[in-house]
Amino acid sequence: MINLEAVRFDEKGLVPAIVQDASTKEVLTLAYMNGESLVKTVETRETWFWSRSRGELWHKGATSGNTQRVVEMRYDCDQDAVLVLVKPNGPACHKGEDTCFHEVVLTAKSHEVATFGGFDPTSILSRLESVIASRAVDKPDGSYTTYLFEEGVDKILKKVGEEAAEVIIAAKNRDRGELTWEVADLLFHVMVLLREQDVKLDEVLAVLEERHAKKPEDDQ
Known part of the structure; x- marks a missing residue:
């Protein structure tokens, strides 16, 4: 179990949360948690975040149904980032993609990974x-x-x-x-x-x- 008191929040009271599929290990999204959302995540076993744009708590999947059941939580060696391993109940991205990291910015060189038509x-x-x-x-x-x-x-x-x-x-x-x-x-x-x-x-x-x-x- 994660020690909530050990988590180091930034000056705004937030900590980055990396959400990863527990089965495939694919990174699904990067969001932010404050103390309240972190506690709710632990208590409900579903992901809760702090919306920096809206200035409020949000429960992932509350409206879309694409909730994320928490399997395990960890923090990094500096205790200033949280890793959340989840079982997703649908796409993580609001665009309907499985992961928010679906936009390709840079691909490997041709001799390393073959790319076709702009996708890997x-x-x-x-x-x-x-x-x-x-x-x-x-x-x-x-x-x-x-x-x-x-x-x-x-x-x-x-x-x-x-x-x-x-x-x-x-x-x-x-x-x-x-x-x-x-x-x-x-x-x-x-x-x-x-x-x-x-x-x-x-x-x-x-x-x-x-x-x-x-x-x-x-x-x-």
């Missing part, structure tokens, strides 16, 4: 992983992802196999549109499988990075 494909995969993780926990009615998790690993494996076969057929047919569509389906079902097996996408990407970093003679 790894960001798309990260967002998809976040949605899948949420479906695995919340299991909303009518969701195809919910259906897969409820059916279990055998159903998921069957779908991975079916989609892999569809990719092969599309490639043999030399159908570019069909191939891209089927590969997207395969990636989705593989990511569902990773979640079911509790394997993070970062772990797979780390293996690819390790292989890419190998010296040419290592491939001999």
Whole structure:
């Protein structure tokens, strides 16, 4: 449990609060808390902040329904910033995005991360992983992802196999549109499988990075 008395507020009585998805570790937003909102957050297990523009407390999701259930809270080594790990009940951003940090300002160099049409494909995969993780926990009615998790690993494996076969057929047919569509389906079902097996996408990407970093003679 966080020690409220240890938190160091600034001269305006505020402390920055970094809100992070407890499952995917994606940073959702940066807001500010005063003493009252910090106490309310601890007591209600939902995020409360202090609006600097309106000069009042606000309960995240009070009007939109996109509340954030607090799983854990921490402060940093200087005790002047708070990290709030949450289970989001919908988008964090008022624009409907999962995270407030969806505007790309700078991307990596081309030899580090490939970008296409102004977006980073790894960001798309990260967002998809976040949605899948949420479906695995919340299991909303009518969701195809919910259906897969409820059916279990055998159903998921069957779908991975079916989609892999569809990719092969599309490639043999030399159908570019069909191939891209089927590969997207395969990636989705593989990511569902990773979640079911509790394997993070970062772990797979780390293996690819390790292989890419190998010296040419290592491939001999």
